[in-house]
Every structure is written in structure tokens, then in C-alpha cells.
Amino acid sequence: MTRWGILGTGWIAGAMTADLQLHGHTVTAVGSRADDSAARFAAAHGIPRSHGSYEALVADPEVDVVYIATPHPQHAPNALLALAAGKHVLVEKPFTMNGAEAESIAAAARATGLVALEAMWTRWLPHMRRLHEIIADGTIGEVRTVIAHHAQRASADPAGRLLNPALGGGALLDMGVYPVSFAWDVLGEPTAVQALSTPTATGVDRQTSILLGHAGGAQSVLTCGLDGRGSNGAVVVGTEARIELAPFFFSPTVLRVLDPEDRELERFEATVTGRGMQYQAEAMERLIAVGGEDPRMPLAQTVAIMGTLDEIRTRIALHY
Incomplete structure (x- = not known):
């Protein structure tokens, strides 16, 4: 126990x-x-x-x-x-x-x-396991593009956590970490980082758009924002088909595989009780029992993802 x-x-x-x-x-x-x-x-x-x-x-x-x-x-x-x-x-x-x-x-x-x-927690959700199986079996061909969006309408209170630079506020660290981690999960470490941002009056980022280059010429197009709720979906585009995750790619959701003529090849939706955070707890307890690292979220990758967020912050001049 x-x-x-x-x-x-x-x-x-x-x-x-x-x-x-x-x-x-x-x-x-x-x-x-x-x-x-x-x-x-x-x-x-x-x-x-x-x-x-x-x-x-x-x-x-x-x-x-x-x-x-x-x-x-x-x-x-x-x-x-x-x-x-x-x-x-x-x-x-x-x-x-x-x-x-x-x-x-x-x-x-x-x-x-x-x-x-x-x-x-997204890394261990059932739809993400299925996504990786689909990519691995070649159904969508070679992955060319990852598109992911996370935007919420947060409190406009300048003293609130999301607008407070002393509390690490802003869209990037709160919302943007999801699409950045998703891009890493699908396409691996970026080889190039570009970003554009709009600040709030308190100095944190209100919305940020990110373009990542990956090995083999693949690209990630990522956006995040904190003053308007977006679709919060994601798409993985391959040469033979695409995978769509909507709504809310980062929480339990529907996965659809569509061919170039928009015909549905697969629809996957797991029954998840609760919010879905139990999967990361199960992963944690497995690691405690057997040691090592979980291939779904290796610690070295966590450190490297923070490095990518650092690079994005440099690009948009976001300082804490």
C-alpha cells in the first residue's frame, strides 16, 4: 500500500x-x-x-x-x-x-x-495510449504537423494567480505547458523554437503562439491564452490520415481518425470514471514499486520540456 x-x-x-x-x-x-x-x-x-x-x-x-x-x-x-x-x-x-x-x-x-x-496527467489517459498505437502502426503515415490549442477565460483580477508574475502567472506556464508537452510527446524534442506573444498589463503573457521545428521537417503549431476560451482541441496530421482530439485534448476525450476525404476510419472514446487523474497515480505507484522511469513521462524529458519553455520565454521576453 x-x-x-x-x-x-x-x-x-x-x-x-x-x-x-x-x-x-x-x-x-x-x-x-x-x-x-x-x-x-x-x-x-x-x-x-x-x-x-x-x-x-x-x-x-x-x-x-x-x-x-x-x-x-x-x-x-x-x-x-x-x-x-x-x-x-x-x-x-x-x-x-x-x-x-x-x-x-x-x-x-x-x-x-x-x-x-x-x-x-494527459500522458497516461486512454486516448493518448491509443493515439500512440495508431501512429506506431502506420495508419496515418508519417507525422507532418501537430496542432494544439489551450485557451481559457480566467479571472481579470490583476491580483489573481494567473495575472500575478510573482505566482508564475500567464498563459504559457498554466495553459501552454499542455500543448508544448503534447508536441514533445508526439514529435519529440524540437530542433527550432519561434514564438509571438501579447502581454497583460501586469507583465505576464496574455496569449502566446509557438512554432516548433522537429526532426525530419515536422512542425508543431501551438497556441495558448487566458482571456478567452478556445476550442482546446488538437490534430496530428500525417501523410495518409489525421487524428483529431476534441474537445479538450488534454483531458479524457474523443479520438477520431480521418482519411484525406474526411471519412472516419476510427472513433475511440474510453469510459473514464472521475476526472482521470488516477492514471498518473497508478504510474507513480508502479514506479515506487519497481523503480526506474516511466517511458510515458521520463524525468529527463520533463527537464528538457522546461528548457523548451525557457526558450519560449526568452523569445517573448517573459521574465519572472
Whole structure:
């Protein structure tokens, strides 16, 4: 039995906890920066132990793995705190604020023999497994283009997290990490990076468009934004057919394979209970049990993806 501790008490922490409990995983403790918020979260989710500090949570002997669900700038220090206490870590996306922080977590995990995994839950969803099977069997031919879009209508409050540069706000790190990771997943490491962005009054990016070049001349066309909800779909274009994921390519969705005449060759839609975050928990527990890295989300790739986000930030002059 792997015992989970939840570090943070925001919305994403609640969603992950609900999926863990729904699917039989054991959540033994929650930690917050204040006793009352930890106690409220524990009561709401039926968690037996609550801690009024992150230090107390990672020191809890009834916790084996810590799910890091704090704002972006706290991911690295929180993960390093847990690793130093001998706990495995599942770290919410974006994994860190930059590549250097990501490498520091990877180095600590290697040094301690513990598992550090990015909570890019999309990688383990059933439709993504099917997508890779379809590409591997040659149904769509050679992949030429990946198109992915993630835009939401966020709060316009300048003090809110998404507009606050001190909290790692902006479209790129919150929304753009999904299409960038998707492009990496399908086409691998980019060989060229171009980007165009529009800033908010607070200095973070309001919307960003990204063009990635990949080996063999393939390209990724990616967009993200935070002041208008988009289609949030994705397309993988091959020489013989294309794969469409809609709506919301990053969550459980419908996969369709269409030939050049738009005839449907396949339609795939898995039945997923809960939100679908349980698949990353299962991957984490497998790694804890057997060691190694998960080929769906290797730690080295997580570090490299943060490097790609760093390059995009350089291109659009986004500084934190």
C-alpha cells in the first residue's frame, strides 16, 4: 500500500484527492501553511491526518509519496523539501518555473533513489495510449504537423494567480505547458523554437503562439491564452490520415481518425470514471514499486520540456 500525502489545499489538490480516493488509493495526510486550512481540507475529504506546515507533512511517517499542488514558484522548494525527507514526489505542472529548478529536483531524486514525476496527467489517459498505437502502426503515415490549442477565460483580477508574475502567472506556464508537452510527446524534442506573444498589463503573457521545428521537417503549431476560451482541441496530421482530439485534448476525450476525404476510419472514446487523474497515480505507484522511469513521462524529458519553455520565454521576453 502506497500512502499519499497532499501538499497544498487548492482546487487541483481537491480534484486529485477525489480521484485517488475514488479509485482505491490511500490518502493519509494533508499539509498546508496553516492548521485551519489543512483541517478543513482533511474534514472535507475524510483524510485522517492534517498538518499546519509542509515540513510536518513531509516528516509524517504515515506518508510515502507527496503530491505537490502549490502555486508554480513553490514547486521546486516543496519537492526538494519532500525528497530531503525521504518522500517520493508527484509534482504538478508546470514541474518548476525553469529548467534549472527542474534539474535540481532530478538531481535530488537521483541522489536519494526516490521517484520524482511530473503530474502531466494527459500522458497516461486512454486516448493518448491509443493515439500512440495508431501512429506506431502506420495508419496515418508519417507525422507532418501537430496542432494544439489551450485557451481559457480566467479571472481579470490583476491580483489573481494567473495575472500575478510573482505566482508564475500567464498563459504559457498554466495553459501552454499542455500543448508544448503534447508536441514533445508526439514529435519529440524540437530542433527550432519561434514564438509571438501579447502581454497583460501586469507583465505576464496574455496569449502566446509557438512554432516548433522537429526532426525530419515536422512542425508543431501551438497556441495558448487566458482571456478567452478556445476550442482546446488538437490534430496530428500525417501523410495518409489525421487524428483529431476534441474537445479538450488534454483531458479524457474523443479520438477520431480521418482519411484525406474526411471519412472516419476510427472513433475511440474510453469510459473514464472521475476526472482521470488516477492514471498518473497508478504510474507513480508502479514506479515506487519497481523503480526506474516511466517511458510515458521520463524525468529527463520533463527537464528538457522546461528548457523548451525557457526558450519560449526568452523569445517573448517573459521574465519572472
